[in-house]
Amino acid sequence: MSTTKLQALAPGGIQTAPEADAGQSESRFRQLSGRFVRNKMAVAGLIFCILLFAVGIFAPLLQPYPPDQVTGDFSAPPSSAHLLGTDQIGRDVLSRLISATQISLLVGFATVAIYVAFGTLVGLLSAYYGGWIDTVFMRITDMFMAFPFMMVILVVVSVVGPSLLTIIGVLALFSWPGIARLVRGSVLSLKQADHVRAAVSLGLKTPRIIRQHIFPGALAPIIVNATFGVASAILTESGLSFLGMGVQPPTASWGNMLSEAQSISVLSGQPWLWLPSGLAILLTVLAINFVGDGLRDALDPKQ
Amino acid sequence: MNDLLEVDGIETVFRTERGEVTSVDGVSFRLKAGETLGIVGESGCGKSVTSLSIMRLLGKNGSIRKGEIRLNGRSITGLAESAMRRIRGSEVSMIFQDPMTSLNPVYTIGSQLTESIALHLKLKGKEARKHAVDMLRKVGISRPEEIMNEYPHKLSGGMRQRVMIAIALSCKPKLLIADEPTTALDVTIQAQILDLMKKLREETGTAIMLITHDLGVVAEMADRVIVMYAGQVVEEADVFTLFDKPLHPYTIGLMGSIPHLDADDEEALSSIPGTVPPLQNMPPGCRFHTRCPLANEKCAAERPPLMELAPGHQVRCWAAQSDIGSAAPYAALNLETRGATT
Amino acid sequence: MLTYIARRLLIFIPVLLGITIINFIIVNMAPGNPVDMYIDPNMSPEIAEAKKEALGLNDPLIVQYGKWLGTLLTGDLGYSMSSYAPVAQLVGERIMPTVTLGLASLILALLIAVPLGILSALKQNTKIDYLVTGLSFIGTSIPNFFLGLALIYIFAVNLGVLPTGGMQQLGGDGGLQDRIMHLILPTIVLATGIAGRKVRYVRASMLEVLKQDYLRTARSKGVHEFWVTNKHALRNALLPIITVVGMEIPLLLGGAIITEQIFQWPGIGQLTLQSMMSRDYPTIMALNLIAAIAVLGSNLLTDILYSAADPRIKVS
Amino acid sequence: MIEFDELPIKAPLPETASTLLQLDNLKTYYPIRKGLLARTKGYVKAVDGVSLDIREGETLGLVGESGCGKSTIGRTILRLEESTGGAIRYRGENITSYPIAKMRPLRTEMQMIFQDPFSSLNPWMRVKDILKEPMLAHGKATNATAEAEVDRLLDAVGIPRSYKDRFAHEFSGGQRQRIGIARALSLNPKFIVCDEPVSALDVSIQAQVLNLLKELQKELGLTYLFIAHGLGAVKYISTRIAVMYLGKVVEIGTRDEIFRSPKHPYTRVLLNAYPVPNPHLRGREKIVVQGDVPSPANPPSGCRFHTRCPFVQERCRVEEPMLAAEGSGGHAAACHFAL
Amino acid sequence: GGGGYSTTNEAAADEPSSSGASGSGTAVIGIVNPPTTFNPINPNDTASTQAISVMNDSLMVVNEQLELEPRLAESVETEDNQTFTVHIQDKAVWNDGTDFTSKDVEYTLNMIGNPSVTTNINLSFIEGLNDSGKLEAGQDSVSGFKSVDDKTFTITTKYPVEITYFNDSFSGKIRFLPEHILKDTAPEELDKSPYMQNPTVSIGQFSFVKFAKDQYVQYKANDSYYLGAPKLSELYLKILTAPNLVAQLQTGEVDANMDRTGLIPVEDFEKVSNMTNVSAEFSPISTPVSVMFNVNKMTDPEVRKALELAVNRPQIVEKLLKGNGEIVDNMLPSTHPFYDSSVEPYAYDPEGAKQMLEDAGWDFNQTIQLSVPVGNKVREQAAELMAADWKSIGLLVEIQKFDFPTLLQKLVSNDYEVGLVTIPYTADPSSVYNFFTPNSAMNMTGIDDPKLNSLIEQGAMETDTEARKEVYSQIQQYFHENVPQFAMYVDKLMMVRSNSLDGEVGPDMLNRLYLWEKSE
Numbered sequence A: 001m002s003t004t005k006l007q008a009l010a011p012g013g014i015q016t017a018p019e020a021d022a023g024q025s026e027s028r029f030r031q032l033s034g035r036f037v038r039n040k041m042a043v044a045g046l047i048f049c050i051l052l053f054a055v056g057i058f059a060p061l062l063q064p065y066p067p068d069q070v071t072g073d074f075s076a077p078p079s080s081a082h083l084l085g086t087d088q089i090g091r092d093v094l095s096r097l098i099s100a101t102q103i104s105l106l107v108g109f110a111t112v113a114i115y116v117a118f119g120t121l122v123g124l125l126s127a128y129y130g131g132w133i134d135t136v137f138m139r140i141t142d143m144f145m146a147f148p149f150m151m152v153i154l155v156v157v158s159v160v161g162p163s164l165l166t167i168i169g170v171l172a173l174f175s176w177p178g179i180a181r182l183v184r185g186s187v188l189s190l191k192q193a194d195h196v197r198a199a200v201s202l203g204l205k206t207p208r209i210i211r212q213h214i215f216p217g218a219l220a221p222i223i224v225n226a227t228f229g230v231a232s233a234i235l236t237e238s239g240l241s242f243l244g245m246g247v248q249p250p251t252a253s254w255g256n257m258l259s260e261a262q263s264i265s266v267l268s269g270q271p272w273l274w275l276p277s278g279l280a281i282l283l284t285v286l287a288i289n290f291v292g293d294g295l296r297d298a299l300d301p302k303q
Numbered sequence B: 001m002n003d004l005l006e007v008d009g010i011e012t013v014f015r016t017e018r019g020e021v022t023s024v025d026g027v028s029f030r031l032k033a034g035e036t037l038g039i040v041g042e043s044g045c046g047k048s049v050t051s052l053s054i055m056r057l058l059g060k061n062g063s064i065r066k067g068e069i070r071l072n073g074r075s076i077t078g079l080a081e082s083a084m085r086r087i088r089g090s091e092v093s094m095i096f097q098d099p100m101t102s103l104n105p106v107y108t109i110g111s112q113l114t115e116s117i118a119l120h121l122k123l124k125g126k127e128a129r130k131h132a133v134d135m136l137r138k139v140g141i142s143r144p145e146e147i148m149n150e151y152p153h154k155l156s157g158g159m160r161q162r163v164m165i166a167i168a169l170s171c172k173p174k175l176l177i178a179d180e181p182t183t184a185l186d187v188t189i190q191a192q193i194l195d196l197m198k199k200l201r202e203e204t205g206t207a208i209m210l211i212t213h214d215l216g217v218v219a220e221m222a223d224r225v226i227v228m229y230a231g232q233v234v235e236e237a238d239v240f241t242l243f244d245k246p247l248h249p250y251t252i253g254l255m256g257s258i259p260h261l262d263a264d265d266e267e268a269l270s271s272i273p274g275t276v277p278p279l280q281n282m283p284p285g286c287r288f289h290t291r292c293p294l295a296n297e298k299c300a301a302e303r304p305p306l307m308e309l310a311p312g313h314q315v316r317c318w319a320a321q322s323d324i325g326s327a328a329p330y331a332a333l334n335l336e337t338r339g340a341t342t
Numbered sequence C: 001m002l003t004y005i006a007r008r009l010l011i012f013i014p015v016l017l018g019i020t021i022i023n024f025i026i027v028n029m030a031p032g033n034p035v036d037m038y039i040d041p042n043m044s045p046e047i048a049e050a051k052k053e054a055l056g057l058n059d060p061l062i063v064q065y066g067k068w069l070g071t072l073l074t075g076d077l078g079y080s081m082s083s084y085a086p087v088a089q090l091v092g093e094r095i096m097p098t099v100t101l102g103l104a105s106l107i108l109a110l111l112i113a114v115p116l117g118i119l120s121a122l123k124q125n126t127k128i129d130y131l132v133t134g135l136s137f138i139g140t141s142i143p144n145f146f147l148g149l150a151l152i153y154i155f156a157v158n159l160g161v162l163p164t165g166g167m168q169q170l171g172g173d174g175g176l177q178d179r180i181m182h183l184i185l186p187t188i189v190l191a192t193g194i195a196g197r198k199v200r201y202v203r204a205s206m207l208e209v210l211k212q213d214y215l216r217t218a219r220s221k222g223v224h225e226f227w228v229t230n231k232h233a234l235r236n237a238l239l240p241i242i243t244v245v246g247m248e249i250p251l252l253l254g255g256a257i258i259t260e261q262i263f264q265w266p267g268i269g270q271l272t273l274q275s276m277m278s279r280d281y282p283t284i285m286a287l288n289l290i291a292a293i294a295v296l297g298s299n300l301l302t303d304i305l306y307s308a309a310d311p312r313i314k315v316s
Numbered sequence D: 001m002i003e004f005d006e007l008p009i010k011a012p013l014p015e016t017a018s019t020l021l022q023l024d025n026l027k028t029y030y031p032i033r034k035g036l037l038a039r040t041k042g043y044v045k046a047v048d049g050v051s052l053d054i055r056e057g058e059t060l061g062l063v064g065e066s067g068c069g070k071s072t073i074g075r076t077i078l079r080l081e082e083s084t085g086g087a088i089r090y091r092g093e094n095i096t097s098y099p100i101a102k103m104r105p106l107r108t109e110m111q112m113i114f115q116d117p118f119s120s121l122n123p124w125m126r127v128k129d130i131l132k133e134p135m136l137a138h139g140k141a142t143n144a145t146a147e148a149e150v151d152r153l154l155d156a157v158g159i160p161r162s163y164k165d166r167f168a169h170e171f172s173g174g175q176r177q178r179i180g181i182a183r184a185l186s187l188n189p190k191f192i193v194c195d196e197p198v199s200a201l202d203v204s205i206q207a208q209v210l211n212l213l214k215e216l217q218k219e220l221g222l223t224y225l226f227i228a229h230g231l232g233a234v235k236y237i238s239t240r241i242a243v244m245y246l247g248k249v250v251e252i253g254t255r256d257e258i259f260r261s262p263k264h265p266y267t268r269v270l271l272n273a274y275p276v277p278n279p280h281l282r283g284r285e286k287i288v289v290q291g292d293v294p295s296p297a298n299p300p301s302g303c304r305f306h307t308r309c310p311f312v313q314e315r316c317r318v319e320e321p322m323l324a325a326e327g328s329g330g331h332a333a334a335c336h337f338a339l
Numbered sequence E: 001g002g003g004g005y006s007t008t009n010e011a012a013a014d015e016p017s018s019s020g021a022s023g024s025g026t027a028v029i030g031i032v033n034p035p036t037t038f039n040p041i042n043p044n045d046t047a048s049t050q051a052i053s054v055m056n057d058s059l060m061v062v063n064e065q066l067e068l069e070p071r072l073a074e075s076v077e078t079e080d081n082q083t084f085t086v087h088i089q090d091k092a093v094w095n096d097g098t099d100f101t102s103k104d105v106e107y108t109l110n111m112i113g114n115p116s117v118t119t120n121i122n123l124s125f126i127e128g129l130n131d132s133g134k135l136e137a138g139q140d141s142v143s144g145f146k147s148v149d150d151k152t153f154t155i156t157t158k159y160p161v162e163i164t165y166f167n168d169s170f171s172g173k174i175r176f177l178p179e180h181i182l183k184d185t186a187p188e189e190l191d192k193s194p195y196m197q198n199p200t201v202s203i204g205q206f207s208f209v210k211f212a213k214d215q216y217v218q219y220k221a222n223d224s225y226y227l228g229a230p231k232l233s234e235l236y237l238k239i240l241t242a243p244n245l246v247a248q249l250q251t252g253e254v255d256a257n258m259d260r261t262g263l264i265p266v267e268d269f270e271k272v273s274n275m276t277n278v279s280a281e282f283s284p285i286s287t288p289v290s291v292m293f294n295v296n297k298m299t300d301p302e303v304r305k306a307l308e309l310a311v312n313r314p315q316i317v318e319k320l321l322k323g324n325g326e327i328v329d330n331m332l333p334s335t336h337p338f339y340d341s342s343v344e345p346y347a348y349d350p351e352g353a354k355q356m357l358e359d360a361g362w363d364f365n366q367t368i369q370l371s372v373p374v375g376n377k378v379r380e381q382a383a384e385l386m387a388a389d390w391k392s393i394g395l396l397v398e399i400q401k402f403d404f405p406t407l408l409q410k411l412v413s414n415d416y417e418v419g420l421v422t423i424p425y426t427a428d429p430s431s432v433y434n435f436f437t438p439n440s441a442m443n444m445t446g447i448d449d450p451k452l453n454s455l456i457e458q459g460a461m462e463t464d465t466e467a468r469k470e471v472y473s474q475i476q477q478y479f480h481e482n483v484p485q486f487a488m489y490v491d492k493l494m495m496v497r498s499n500s501l502d503g504e505v506g507p508d509m510l511n512r513l514y515l516w517e518k519s520e
């Protein structure tokens, strides 16, 4: 650019009106958070999630007893020694609940992190390059979508053995197609957006175009989908626990704690065995869903 | 008075997440039967809100806070919703800017057309259909019987706008509000639609409130013109006066910024610097003063009222008032009023 | 339309082939096999080996798959390795119960979700909206097995008004009323989760439609607000729901495994679990194939329905 | 493949200026897929045999109704769309099938300004990053010098420097369009495709942007292909004008020729249909054409305008007219009965 | 020496008049595991065996004291412990009226021996069958079988066996195929023949009516039952989940739970005991839950012993089972006739265990993999307790739960370190100890000790009961010392019966169904 020429070109007749809100240039983030904060439920959900994370991180400090140790009578109701009672083999329910927080959050977030990353990659590449790559990727996606989820999870879990890693891996393996499609859809439309065309005509390299100009636009639906994904991963793990294929004992997860309630006697007579984990699942899923909802509204460009 | 429509100092507000905004601020005008009133102004200046206020279709978060609207001498500002519904589509009807989105995509043209016919003219079945087909024929649609059974997406933009007009006119309204009816259309199609509206106006004697930001359309169609800026009327005059002798600096600026087909100018287009201030953050005094080359302290401090400077010609400007008849202050605008040269 | 369906069916073939191959590999990778399952210390290693040989379990996987595909192409799903009943019969018997339960749940879920979703959208950001939203979240976050047991406890054990499980009274065909009584609890359990999710979709879809210009057109014609909502908006709002309902079908099959288990509902889910546990390969493969066809078929059906319901979309 | 059944026809070129860009019977078709195997069953012939020369330093205006292929031409020139046939020559070099890598250095010479100021700026980037990005990518600036370049660009388009940390959504439409212009200028191009840069703006803002474009052209010696569907802006900014109808150029000539003595009936219809902002001219004679533009997937035989032409003759239905020069200085119209 | 049983059936003797008369009333037995097949010669699993034995009698049945009583057979006798003469009840007829004869027995044996017929019955001790229990190629009848007359036949074994062994492996185990129905079915088609899906012709207390998949098996009284017509008119085996079983016992929809396949969860014991409409008791015998060691990986007997010592078994029995169980050392419960009470189970001794491990040079950084089958909650919880016990003496333990097929595969292929499994025993102890010889396809521990091998062989071959007991004592002693396996616990199962049901429940309840009565 010939700088001299440009300098000579003072914006003579071109005046710019003082921006009405000049000076308060909100960053995109500030603006989003502003919108998010207005949604009270979402804020409450976020606070709850943060608390949960704190519990998860500081779990070893918060547990009154080692969670795997038999420390009292079997199935004892809450008492001052065991605030939430003991489980069917005499372990402290509160301690287990706290340590389960760690595990369940890990299941939820790690699963989502993996499948979102993978699904996004597939969706991006498929949509950006199109052609036979798209065809092949989409057929594979179809295939994974048409697998009856639960059934295949059961098979895979019994193949590789039900460790925490397996559960996370398997949940991730069958969750990515949804997000791949989502991303593909939004990338296909973003590809037509003028700012992406501009990036191409500016001669930017493809990886940069994808990273800088396409990916951020596809982010909103990804984030929303991911928050809901966390909730559903936690729920699916509890379903697997019910079938005995969940996180392995003695490690506690909310799911395997809740599946203790597989008995009418426990259900009716020993609520301390299921209520804490049941509530934990319910509240967490609620909280995450509220956060997801809040994010969706905040990220909606039409707002 | 035999005015069909009297709008008297209405102020329309919306409750939004960021507080209340006043979109229309003290707008008054009158419209006689059979007359065509043009409303022009920049995007967001309140043209649509004015018309929606008349229709009382402001939605849940909008309301007319002040002022009164009278239709045929009857106030409709406080009318019950059910009474208002009888007026909508029969006495007053409306067509909108985007014919692509104004028709319901899942119902046939026929069913959307007969809906209001059944509602207001109480025609049923075959009769309603026949009336609908007549209307379609009237707006220049060939093969109207077939079109009746089509869904909107099968029609081109121009066709859809014709259908909208057919719907609007089907119950012989006294007033037709057309909110930018041609903005989304191509020039040749725009010409067709304007032509059609003129023809129908002559046939039916319907009064038209024509909202647009295209001065060309106004010059083509309107009897009288209102210029709006930031929620207020800044100038009102009959169409010839307005184009020959605009008085408000905004109107003058607006006219200066249109490239004309019939002039061989090489020099720059005149333009109004800056942008419209946001509604939440109106400057004190004259709302235009931040962009006005004539602005002085008075403009910044005091809100000018709408002043009748000549019979039927009203202007909201301190400068215009003080120097009526003299062109001196306008020299600073370096604008010429091109309409006057012919 | 016909060519469209034909093309979609053509695409099914490689997808199904892929699915069955992957599944075949996964299933065969699972430790255990139908022979070792039946523990008998008197059985010598040789005879166990001979049994495996007879069942073709010692062939290379490709050969096994080829055989399976070969018999499949003749329309034969083979015989169960645990009960020796024809797989087609085993699966056939279970399809109706699962379809019944699935359909009933879907219908119930929609009957709940559509009105609530609309209400919630119309009353956006009011107490009603929050209540509905809260309920829908609760619906989605209660694990099926827990809800199932709780309902059994309340309705079957304590109140004694509904049966605890099964599909019909012992012995008889029970009649329609009997079947419906047995259907109620599992349907509620499955429908709760679906309804929870659907409410959110209906609400979002309705909110989207409520912004549309054509509603303003309808109002400007003097149409009553009730009809604006229930005629002009509703039909448009329900269109995307078709897709979302189609997406429920794989989830229904999955959710049914647990629900059928709890309520002893003799459907596909139960059979899945059993054949998994006995490594009944032919049955697992058949179930998988059928589930995949169901999923693909429901996708196709959704698309066709969508194009039938939405005049703008013509499948091609 | 597409058959080259027509001879390439060039618009007349005055000796005075050198040709910067040349389109030679350019065709860009979008495939329509149908049937059992989704085979291509036809084409939307968006651009169907367009030959044009754009001379250094001029502004070629391109007008026509919606969907006639204007944007497609612009995008094809910049290789954002693959052409189906014909050639694009830039400074005499045939760039029609340059691979991406070879095209990249040329990107600094040819740029584009987009119609929609809302979608043409990346909403997730700050203004200064939007402007820096291409300079850094092409090594036109270093991290150290880029900031100063950004300031200069902002000065040039009249955006206060202090706004450079803002995001696109914090600007008005007119300001965004200026940022879009600044971005196009950042690589110091010679040639810019302006795809309806003012259509989305309010009248008063349109004038600001048009003035800016004109001024920049004068200062920087730019060449524009200026696309619009309204005649007003085109007239104001162009030196020559090409009128398109349904994938073809139907008339080309200098601005005065087009406006003073239009030869093609379509041009006349277009001029005539344009509402004049002068109420005194209301009563004037008008030719209103009937019907809509036919589909480019299935264009009419013969002259493509014959279905709507007020002067249609039998010959027009069967024989396709060529864009032939007639009279002085390269004014040409594709009409059998050109005036 | 010789021996034998002979019988006069008490019930039939008491009430001969009831024969042919229709009973009334319906009883429902709750089971948790569904039967998978009704093939009398290929009962895959316990639930199938139970479902089959309702409608098909064997020659003898096992009672609660683990003694064999004659049933279809009037008597089983032998002189030389190698030729066994069986007299069939005169009145024994198939429920379609066809006489039950030696021909049916012969047909069944030939089918079991036929290489193309699928069966899990191995009669390799019978003359004429090879080591795999199959006929040699070219043969189609079992030479060890001789028909004396319609109601009498003899079986010759390859070598002398004790009569308990014979009865346990043959008389109490084999159920018969109706020759008159199946004789035209080709052997290779037998598995898949329609009869196996719909076995309406049978010889037992009840006749098959219908199997509503995953819901129930419906039977009706066999009015021509040779011990007298059942007093019930209908019987159901109802398939339910454990919580539903408890619920339905409470609601009266189920009258009794099935032994072994209709477990009442421990946590429901109290609830069920408190129900007023049912009476609950604990069955006298049950199956030990085995902790199996893969001796190829856990090679040191001292280590294995230490691991046994470290398990707080009293806690499991007292607290987890709420006292309803016992501690034994290995494969047999204390009620088993061959149980050697002189072999005292090790007492809980964590300190001693730790010491032993240290002495054995155990690497405490080594993780022990404990493989547990899913499906039995008490067993899973006990495993967690055991793991906790081991951890408390400083061991590293990792529990891995597998579904049963997976676990079994791992055990059978010796791909594990420590595993849990429950192996059912029978009246003859040889069946459970067969798991510990290399001759078995199911040698889970992988143990191959010549001493043990010969003891087990001796146990199987010995014909004198007292001498056998001695051999099995030695085997139990061997287990006590070498610990290839030890029993974690033996739980007593809760047997529940509706008050409206008049009949015995318990381990041998299926023998007495025809005596059950139901009052409204």
Ligand SMILES: Nc1ncnc2c1ncn2[C@@H]1O[C@H](COP(=O)(O)OP(=O)(O)OP(=O)(O)O)[C@@H](O)[C@H]1O
Binding pocket: B014, B015, B016, B021, B023, B041, B042, B043, B044, B045, B046, B047, B048, B049, B050, B058, B059, B061, B062, B213, B279
């Ligand atoms: N429902 C609403 N809620 C809040 N603000 C509104 C609403 N409708 C209109 N407004 C605001 O009122 C102002 C006037 O809007 P209006 O639609 O009347 O403008 P207009 O003159 O018709 O513009 P255009 O030419 O773009 O159609 C705008 O600032 C707009 O943001």
Ligand SMILES: Nc1ncnc2c1ncn2[C@@H]1O[C@H](COP(=O)(O)OP(=O)(O)OP(=O)(O)O)[C@@H](O)[C@H]1O
Binding pocket: D030, D031, D044, D045, D046, D064, D065, D066, D067, D068, D069, D070, D071, D072, D073, D229, D296
């Ligand atoms: N990506 C595409 N795929 C298929 N058809 C396309 C595509 N882009 C454009 N078209 C079609 O090509 C034709 C020309 O489109 P183009 O955008 O070039 O028109 P235009 O003259 O720029 O119109 P406008 O004034 O509306 O911008 C149109 O019929 C359009 O529908």
Ligand SMILES: [Mg+2]
Binding pocket: B047, B048, B049, B179
């Ligand atoms: Mg408007």
Ligand SMILES: [Mg+2]
Binding pocket: D070, D071, D072, D195, D196
């Ligand atoms: Mg375009």
